[in-house]
Amino acid sequence: MKYERKISEAVIKRLPRYYRFLEDLMNMGISRVSSKDLSVRTGLNPSQIRQDFYCFGGFGLQGYGYDVESLFNEIKKILGLDTTYNLVIVGAGNLGQALAKHIPQQKKGFKVVGIFDVKSSLLGAKIGDIEIMHIDKLGECIRENNVDIAALTVPGNYAREAAEMVIKQGIKGIWNFAPIELKENPDVVIENIHLIDSLMVLGYKISNK
Amino acid sequence: MKYERKISEAVIKRLPRYYRFLEDLMNMGISRVSSKDLSVRTGLNPSQIRQDFYCFGGFGLQGYGYDVESLFNEIKKILGLDTTYNLVIVGAGNLGQALAKHIPQQKKGFKVVGIFDVKSSLLGAKIGDIEIMHIDKLGECIRENNVDIAALTVPGNYAREAAEMVIKQGIKGIWNFAPIELKENPDVVIENIHLIDSLMVLGYKISNK
Structure with a gap:
């Protein structure tokens, strides 16, 4: 809307x-x-x-x-929460898995429809009722489920590549947890969650009170 | 420093x-x-x-x-990263557990020394080499390890109580993941990570491009 x-x-x-x-x-x-x-x-x-x-x-x-x-x-x-946004998670490590479980619990109009990785040890495991799939299936999942948002929970050194990939597949918004800065452009909006940055700021403030 | x-x-x-x-x-x-x-x-x-x-x-x-x-x-x-900050996690759900694994991987001068909950089904489980302990042991852990920071990853309805408890135990900084606003005061600094708020902002921006 x-x-x-x-x-x-x-x-x-x-x-x-x-x-x-x-x-x-x-x-x-x-x-x-x-x-x-x-x-x-x-x-x-x-x-x-x-x-x-x-x-x-x-x-x-x-x-x-x-x-x-x-x-x-x-x-x-x-906020557009009278509709549901479909979301994929790229990176099925600790954070990716935690988000896959956390988001549905919040009941706020966001639905996780896929979680992806490349690590063979993770593929096929179930997070709630979603199976971790190989990144090769990402494009298919995005098209079939009309996905607007990709959460990036990959290590920093894969983050740019992953961002380019999801943008190419038509993602409109990136929820970025990787420690890099992604640039907004007319096609894609970015929300960054830099967890460790925030922890560093907290440390600074404690030390300088 | x-x-x-x-x-x-x-x-x-x-x-x-x-x-x-x-x-x-x-x-x-x-x-x-x-x-x-x-x-x-x-x-x-x-x-x-x-x-x-x-x-x-x-x-x-x-x-x-x-x-x-x-x-x-x-x-x-x-940033005070020439020393190490000790940190406890209050709330051993998905997010709490993910942070307990994620923070050590980042090697940024923050050490998780304890993770706490009240749910008996979680107690005793190991996250890396840290055992989930009952919240009753929190004060002891904070004093013994000289802990400055508490991450709050409890549900919203427990968050105020949890915040008051860690402040009483001498915590100087709260890294708050619960969906409430905590007020800074002269003794305690607060850094909020409102994950779902950020996702809502992303949704808004996508819908209004």
């Missing part, structure tokens, strides 16, 4: 956080919330929240606050 | 990237590099790189560039 309004990168990055909190509130049976309450829960300031919601047409009412369910549904629609 | 100069948060977040690239260059036997070359590799612009390096006293020479090894060692020192 393409959303009509242009939303800034900074706002987009906060949307999942709102989405999570509104979902929690719904699960607790809470039907309305003030920007102040949301502020306490999300750690963002209330005027920021009001501004963000205003961006995508979520209007609070003075003395009433926001309607949790309609705001939740609006953000869900903006 | 406490670094004397004050370095901005934005620069700190780029340091691990420089560290990785300089390490790659060293491994390839390359002894000097220009900011332009680094720019191509890191995707950052050359003047940004020069400015960052200037911040921590890395001076390039016109027509020569930067000395790879001394720059690498300087960043290593700033």
Whole structure:
């Protein structure tokens, strides 16, 4: 789903956080919330929240606050979570296997349809109900399942090659866990998760408190 | 190690990237590099790189560039990677187990000394050479091993409780994988890895290209 309004990168990055909190509130049976309450829960300031919601047409009412369910549904629609994204995982090592199990548990509109590797010792093993397949079958899997996203959980020295391969097979988004920087281009968007970078930043901050 | 100069948060977040690239260059036997070359590799612009390096006293020479090894060692020192940080993992599910295997493979100065859970079906199982222990033993492990960092890989509904517990046991940094926002305070620094948030942002970007 393409959303009509242009939303800034900074706002987009906060949307999942709102989405999570509104979902929690719904699960607790809470039907309305003030920007102040949301502020306490999300750690963002209330005027920021009001501004963000205003961006995508979520209007609070003075003395009433926001309607949790309609705001939740609006953000869900903006994030495209009213449909399901199919996803493949390239690299069936520790991280790849963990993601294959973790993503379905989150029930957030992402479905893992294949996990791939080249190591013969891994091929054929089952992760949940998905079998680890040889990378040769990747193109077929992407076409048959209309796959948009590839998670890259390969070692750094294979990452560029793997990225080029999935792009060639028509992938539109790469969720990159390899310790390299991939460049966005008009055909492919990139989200990097550099785990060890984040751990290094944490180490730095501890040492320099 | 406490670094004397004050370095901005934005620069700190780029340091691990420089560290990785300089390490790659060293491994390839390359002894000097220009900011332009680094720019191509890191995707950052050359003047940004020069400015960052200037911040921590890395001076390039016109027509020569930067000395790879001394720059690498300087960043290593700033990041505190000339010592080893001990780390515990709280939550021995898929992610916790994957991190326990992944971190030692990266050889970046972080050592996993314990992994904890409450589920009796997990206790006693070995992840590499570390046994999954009951959370009751956490405090003892933290004190005995001088542990600074706790990775939280527990479900969202246990995360606050787990965070309070590790803070009480003297942890200085939390590497948080749970889908909640933890507040920094003068005693504890937080680095959040919100995996599914990042996947949602990727989904949004794909749908709105």
